[in-house]
Amino acid sequence: MSHAPTTAAYTSIPANFAIGAGSSPSDSSTPLESPESSISSLPSLKKSKVWGVDFSHLNMPQTLEYIDRIIQRRVPAYLITANLNYLMLCDQSPRLAQFTRKAAVVLCDGMPILWRSKLNQDKLPDRVAGADLIFSLAERCAEQRHRLFLMGGSEGVAQSAAERLCQMYPKLQIAGVECPPFRKLSHDEQASLCARIKDSKADVLLVAFGQPKGEFWIEENYQTLGVPISIQLGASFDFIVGTSRRAPLVLQRLGLEWLYRMLNDPKRLVPRYASNALFLLKSIRRDLLEATR
Numbered sequence: 001m002s003h004a005p006t007t008a009a010y011t012s013i014p015a016n017f018a019i020g021a022g023s024s025p026s027d028s029s030t031p032l033e034s035p036e037s038s039i040s041s042l043p044s045l046k047k048s049k050v051w052g053v054d055f056s057h058l059n060m061p062q063t064l065e066y067i068d069r070i071i072q073r074r075v076p077a078y079l080i081t082a083n084l085n086y087l088m089l090c091d092q093s094p095r096l097a098q099f100t101r102k103a104a105v106v107l108c109d110g111m112p113i114l115w116r117s118k119l120n121q122d123k124l125p126d127r128v129a130g131a132d133l134i135f136s137l138a139e140r141c142a143e144q145r146h147r148l149f150l151m152g153g154s155e156g157v158a159q160s161a162a163e164r165l166c167q168m169y170p171k172l173q174i175a176g177v178e179c180p181p182f183r184k185l186s187h188d189e190q191a192s193l194c195a196r197i198k199d200s201k202a203d204v205l206l207v208a209f210g211q212p213k214g215e216f217w218i219e220e221n222y223q224t225l226g227v228p229i230s231i232q233l234g235a236s237f238d239f240i241v242g243t244s245r246r247a248p249l250v251l252q253r254l255g256l257e258w259l260y261r262m263l264n265d266p267k268r269l270v271p272r273y274a275s276n277a278l279f280l281l282k283s284i285r286r287d288l289l290e291a292t293r
Contacts, residue, residue: 042069042104048122050113051087051283052097056105059126063107063133064140070104071146071203071228078103078218078230081130083110084258085272088279089212096212099219104229107133111255112280119287131246134206134236135168141204142169149200149227151178152208153237161237175202198226205230208237 045066046057058066070077080086080103087110090097100106107128108114117124141148148165150158159177166172180193197205205227207214214232222230238244246252247260258276262269 042066042073045105046122048117048120048124050108050116050120050124051091053082053087053090053100053106055082055108055113055117055124057122057125058105058107058128060128060132060136063105063128064136066105067137067204067229068140068144068146071144074228076222076225076227076230078222078232079105079107080215081107081109081128081133081231081233082113084112084276084280086211087113087283088276091279093212095219096215099215111253111257115255116283116287129252130231130233131236131239133231134233134240135165137204137231138165138172139169142172145171145173146203147173147175147201149175149177149197149202149205150208150237151176151180151197151205152214153179154243155179157237157241157243158208161240164240175200194221194225198224202227203229206236207232208234210234 043066047054048057049055067079070079080100082090082100090100107130108117108124109127109129111127114124114127138148140146148162150162152158153161156179158179162174162177166174176196178193178196180189185193205222205225207218207230209217209232211232211234214234218230218232235244239246244261245264247257251257251260258269258273262273
């Protein structure tokens with residue numbers, strides 16, 4: 001059921017919502033591919049192509065450092081966490097593929113992608129899952145006084161996620177929470193939503209609209225919002241509040257998190273993972289054919 005966007009009133013949630021000044025410069029020194037540290041430009045990142053997408057060579061600590069530098073630069077950009085489903089969508093959508101090529105960072109969020117990269121000259125260092133990134137990023141934002149904005153998900157989930165993150169990281173500053181309706185917004189509703197995000201002075205915008213709706217929303221709006229970094233994180237809000245559960249760690253490491261999720265939500269996820277499996281088989285077949293040429 002659709003519901004109206006929330007406003008910026010936070011009377012029943014922690015005091016660290018929408019308070020404090022803007023972000024302060026990061027003093028972290030996590031090494032990156034380039035030694036350049038100027039906040040006026042970003043270090044270039046080593047890339048590794050897997051099934052049509054160039055992935056950034058970053059582990060979790062390096063990702064957080066790179067996000068700090070993006071925030072310090074104060075020029076709107078976006079980060080992508082790409083799993084197998086995302087790669088399939090890129091293969092089907094030239095628009096999404098083009099959007100992905102313009103990202104500041106593309107993270108490996110899938111074990112098949114990480115395993116496939118081992119065949120490349122430069123293999124990816126690790127999987128950086130969006131469901132893990134949201135916690136690490138919230139902790140980093142609390143440390144660096146970056147202001148976090150949460151948008152999307154089912155009614156009430158984003159606000160509950162914000163409250164939970166504030167409990168976990170008491171210094172975290174929440175710039176705002178929005179839960180737009182699932183229907184297409186009118187021109188006035190869209191303008192009002194963007195104005196609230198811009199006025200919030202957020203440093204990081206987390207979007208939970210699903211793939212590829214979230215990516216297309218970011219594509220259409222990120223340059224006018226003034227937020228340094230926007231990230232589409234899918235079901236991560238649900239993981240925070242417990243409305244969805246992640247697979248046990250052993251299944252994550254075995255690349256079987258998809259099976260756990262599918263068994264818990266078969267009606268929605270069986271068709272999706274069947275399509276993903278077909279894409280995976282086609283991609284492996286293409287790799288084998290190219291290897292024999």
